[in-house]
Structures are given as structure tokens and as C-alpha cells.
Amino acid sequence: MSPRPRGEVQADQPGATLAAIEGIYRSHLPEFRRAAAAITGDRELACDAVQDAFACAVRLRANFRREGSLNGWVWRIVVNTTLSQTRARKPTTPLADHPSTSDNGHTDAATERVRSALARLPERQRLILFLHYYADLDYATIAEAIDVSSGTVGATLHTARISMRRLLEETT
Amino acid sequence: VNGSDPLDALAELVAPFDDDSDGWADVLRRAHAPSPARQPSNSNEPLRNPPATPPATLRARPSRRWTRPARWQPRTAIALLAAAAAVIATPPGRAGAEWVGHTLGLVELGDPPTHHRPGVDSEPRGSYVIATGHAPDGGRYELVLDRYPGGVTIADGEPVNGCLSLDWPDTAAGSFSGFCGPGFPPPQNGGIAPGGAPARPFGFLGVYPGATRYLALYGFTDRAVRRVAVTYPTADGTRESATVDLIEPSDQLLSRIDSIEPVNVFVAFLPSSAGADLHGSSKTLEVVAYDAAGRELGRVRHENLTSPSIHEGPAPEPMGG
Numbered sequence: 222m223s224p225r226p227r228g229e230v231q232a233d234q235p236g237a238t239l240a241a242i243e244g245i246y247r248s249h250l251p252e253f254r255r256a257a258a259a260i261t262g263d264r265e266l267a268c269d270a271v272q273d274a275f276a277c278a279v280r281l282r283a284n285f286r287r288e289g290s291l292n293g294w295v296w297r298i299v300v301n302t303t304l305s306q307t308r309a310r311k312p313t314t315p316l317a318d319h320p321s322t323s324d325n326g327h328t329d330a331a332t333e334r335v336r337s338a339l340a341r342l343p344e345r346q347r348l349i350l351f352l353h354y355y356a357d358l359d360y361a362t363i364a365e366a367i368d369v370s371s372g373t374v375g376a377t378l379h380t381a382r383i384s385m386r387r388l389l390e391e392t393t
Numbered sequence: 394v395n396g397s398d399p400l401d402a403l404a405e406l407v408a409p410f411d412d413d414s415d416g417w418a419d420v421l422r423r424a425h426a427p428s429p430a431r432q433p434s435n436s437n438e439p440l441r442n443p444p445a446t447p448p449a450t451l452r453a454r455p456s457r458r459w460t461r462p463a464r465w466q467p468r469t470a471i472a473l474l475a476a477a478a479a480v481i482a483t484p485p486g487r488a489g490a491e492w493v494g495h496t497l498g499l500v501e502l503g504d505p506p507t508h509h510r511p512g513v514d515s516e517p518r519g520s521y522v523i524a525t526g527h528a529p530d531g532g533r534y535e536l537v538l539d540r541y542p543g544g545v546t547i548a549d550g551e552p553v554n555g556c557l558s559l560d561w562p563d564t565a566a567g568s569f570s571g572f573c574g575p576g577f578p579p580p581q582n583g584g585i586a587p588g589g590a591p592a593r594p595f596g597f598l599g600v601y602p603g604a605t606r607y608l609a610l611y612g613f614t615d616r617a618v619r620r621v622a623v624t625y626p627t628a629d630g631t632r633e634s635a636t637v638d639l640i641e642p643s644d645q646l647l648s649r650i651d652s653i654e655p656v657n658v659f660v661a662f663l664p665s666s667a668g669a670d671l672h673g674s675s676k677t678l679e680v681v682a683y684d685a686a687g688r689e690l691g692r693v694r695h696e697n698l699t700s701p702s703i704h705e706g707p708a709p710e711p712m713g714g
Contacts (some may be wrong), residue, residue, distance in 0.1 A: 244422065246416075246417055247417065250410070250416070251409060251410040251411065255407050255409060255410055257406045258410075259406065259407045264407075264410075268410075268416075272416055272419055272420055272423060273423060274421075275420040275424075276420050276421075276422075276423035276424040277424075279420060279421065279424035280424050280600075281600045283599075305510075315714065320594040331402050331405075332402055332405045332406055334402070335402040335403055335405075335406060336406060339403075339406075347597055350403065353406055354403045354404065355403075
């Protein structure tokens, strides 16, 4: 028997290669961390969750079956890990519920209005907003990340924007 | 988002992170860090002798004593049986019965796997459990053959018409990707088969996080093989034997899956200590086949099974038989 029997799918095929996951990590770490920070409301927890998520992706890379993009698969793990760690943390302090403090330590009224509006959005709308605005993900990748169709992403994002604008206008 | 978009304020909620990607080493450390669920209780004490699979009687679910209520009459029982038979005769009824069977771990050789899995580029034309059993730490496995009679092209461009994967239907880990090849059993280069090594592994030693803390290796044997020993080296230079299941699919099943030759299937479980460093030094496994009388029929040496470099490494070396 050959070490790679003829026609055999290597351990990384259809799974993902370690190098590919590392490439995503090195290319997009700030976006992963920023989206995770939006979800958790805690930058330190976000960094930790992203590290754990990538460790999980490394362990499970053989599970990747190439039905979608590797980037989307990794994003799904990051989102799920971050949500899981946020929910496990007591008390939970997601961004939308977190008191707003700017760099100089003062609460900014504008950002507080945005935060307040975010808090009133359904979780899925919030999540899609985060992934779109903080990670700059396209609809397809967001769809893979949260396991919905691209159409749902577009519709949800549209609804979220309208809701946000309405909520912001109400508080202006 | 244009400059006047009120949603621009979102950007101010979370300050950007620096492009600091030096944490990759930390990712790898976390990925390979022992977790309570995947590591022996004392990580310094390798599981030299994997605990034998508990006897079936110990693993069996405790059955509830089923007594007939005093008010039941034979006529009632007959009516219930008839109703049950009628329900099972319907497609939803069959599906329900199948679900119950799968839930209870009653899948049999030749059945479809407990969980449907997406195929390689296309849906398989048939999925069959060709071996099932339990890992030494209790997890139920199903070795599944997905068949693509028309062939599919995999990542390296070669057409295949069969893929094997080891599923863990009772765990959240579920299905793991496996190995594909033309025909079943997968052909082997080097003139080893047919008529070569009577027991030969296929694919690599696999890790199944979330399903079992053991490493698993599966392969095929000639029908004459009645016992397979898989040995691995230990830190002190000795060799230990893995726990091995040997399964004999029926001739009918082999016919259904268009098996090129009659084969048995083996699944070996090695303690995690046998391949602790998945990307580290070479590990040499030996797969030894014995007949019913205990005579050795042959052996193969399988090297670097746990390393990605296996892809470019030497072929497993036939050692006789």
C-alpha cells in the first residue's frame, strides 16, 4: 500500500490544511478579534475566544468538507465559539449591553445611542451587522458563518439598517 | 456606508485591533493541549495497555422490566401488534423505526449510516456501514463507505468512486472526513495486494476529538485472516498492542458494494500516547495478520502515520507473509 493510496484523499482533502488555516489567521486576525469584541463586549475575552476558535479549527480541520469556503467555515467556528464563551460568562456583557466609554473615559452620547439601538435589535440582526461592519464580510461568508442563506443575510442586514436608523432617529 | 450614514457610529463602538498575528503558536498550543475529555487521567502515565472493551453485557443499556398491566387482555396485545406492524409498513413508520434503531445503536452492517453526511462534490449513490463497534472508551463508531458509481473527482484531480470515513454517531463530533479511492477495497500500490499483505491499513492514523481519546486506524484483510494485531512503539523501546476489532462483512454486503475481492475489515484503537505529537517524529506501526490457528500470515510496517509528511513519505513496507 502506498502511503498515499492512489486516489486517496489526503488528510487535508477534503479537510483543510494547517497552512490554509494559519493563512486566514494571519491575514484576518484583526477582523476576527473586532467582530468577536463586538459580540462579547470585552476585548480580552474576544482575543481569547478567537484563539480558542482557531485551536478548534486546527483540531477539526479534517471535518472541513469544501461545501463552502474555508474562510466561512472558520468564521462559523469563531462566531459559535465567541457566542458560546459570551453566554458562559457570568454576567454576560455583550457590546449592546455594555456601558459605552470612549478612549478618554467619557461616555459618548452618539455611540451610546448606537449601543442602545443595537441592544434593541434581535440577536441575528446584531450579529450580521457586526460581521458586516467589523469584519467586512460579504454576504456569502456571513451566510456560511451563521448558517443561513445569502438572501437571508441581505434581507436581515437591510432590516437591521432600517431598524437602526429608525431607532437612532427616535433618540435624536 | 457613506459619511452621513448614522451607522458609521458603529465603527466607534469597537476600536480596531492591531495587526498582531504572533499568536499562532498559542493557537497550536491550545489545539494540542490535553483536555480532560481527551487525555488519560494521568498524562504522564501512557495507557500502555488500553482497557479492553467492556463486555457487551456491561455496555448494554439497562433494560426496563416490561410487565403486562393487569388489565391487558391478549386481544389488546394482538391489536397493538397489528397497529405497530401497520405503522411500520408505512414510509414514515419505517423511518421512525429506523430512527429508533439508530438511536439505540442498533445499526447493522449494510445499513445506511446513522447520520446523513454530505458527499464529496456530489451526493453519494449509496452509503453503507461496513463496520461498527465501540472504541475502548465507549464511543460507538460506524465505518461508512460512500459509493459514487459514476465517479467523482477529488481535490487531487483523480476520479474516485468510494470514500471511507469513520463516524461517531452518538457524539457531537459526528462525522470526520476520510479517504477516497477507486474501487473497494481501495487498491494498493506496490504489488502488495492482491496476494500480498493479508492485512493492510488504509489511510492514516486518525484523531477523533470529541468522539474518542483513542487514535484509530482501519484497514482490510483477506478473508482467511482471523485476528489482526496492531503494535506500536513505546517510549521505553518496547511495543504494545492496540485494541483491534475485526469485522467480517457478509458476502451479500460485499456484493452490494461491488467489492473487488472478499475482505474483512479491521479497526484498531491506539492510546493517544502512541501518537502524542501529531506533527512530530515518526511512528512505526506494525499490522500483523493471523489465521484461525494463530499462525502469522504476514505483516506490514506503516510509518509516519501521524505526520502530514506521510503524504510524501515512503510506502508502507511489506515484511513478509
